[in-house]
Amino acid sequence: MDVSVIFGVLGNIVAALLFLSPLNTFWRIVKNRSTEDFESIPYVVLLLNASQWTYYGIIKPVVLLVTFNGFGSLMMIIYLLIFLIFAPPKMKVRTAALVLVVNVGFLLGVILVTSLAMSRQARINVTGTLCDCVTIISFASPLAAMVRFQHRPPPLLGFDTIMNNF
Numbered sequence: 001m002d003v004s005v006i007f008g009v010l011g012n013i014v015a016a017l018l019f020l021s022p023l024n025t026f027w028r029i030v031k032n033r034s035t036e037d038f039e040s041i042p043y044v045v046l047l048l049n050a051s052q053w054t055y056y057g058i059i060k061p062v063v064l065l066v067t068f069n070g071f072g073s074l075m076m077i078i079y080l081l082i083f084l085i086f087a088p089p090k091m092k093v094r095t096a097a098l099v100l101v102v103n104v105g106f107l108l109g110v111i112l113v114t115s116l117a118m119s120r121q122a123r124i125n126v127t128g129t130l131c132d133c134v135t136i137i138s139f140a141s142p143l144a145a146m147v148r149f150q151h152r153p154p155p156l157l158g159f160d161t162i163m164n165n166f
Helices: 003-020 023-032 041-059 063-086 089-117 120-140 142-147 159-163
Strands: none
Touching (some): 003 063, 023 063, 041 063, 041 120, 063 089
């Protein structure tokens, strides 16, 4: 068996564990039937990140990239659905709008523009660059939740969410 395949599979296992790291946060949301002061922005950005990398893995093609980012997309969708179920009405509207604009609108725009207006190699290069940019943004997305804690204690930020990106 090729060494790169072994490391690829090990990388997929580690990535799956990273995508499972917010489980404690969402278990708490379900148990308390409230999102408390949790913020949805990190999960919206992580969904975009995983979805874009899945698209990149499809057009490149890289099977290992598709598998773990497809799994990550699925997990982020589940997390966001749980968040929407237990969020207060204003937060539901805000989160749904973010998902529609960022995850549906932006991702669909990227797929349409790169598929219809670019050669295969340009599509791969542009999509890869956009994926890199979104990955950088996803590292900063937990900071959006910290802004809400100017006058509150930070334990509700969700340590798992912050560490999910590292």
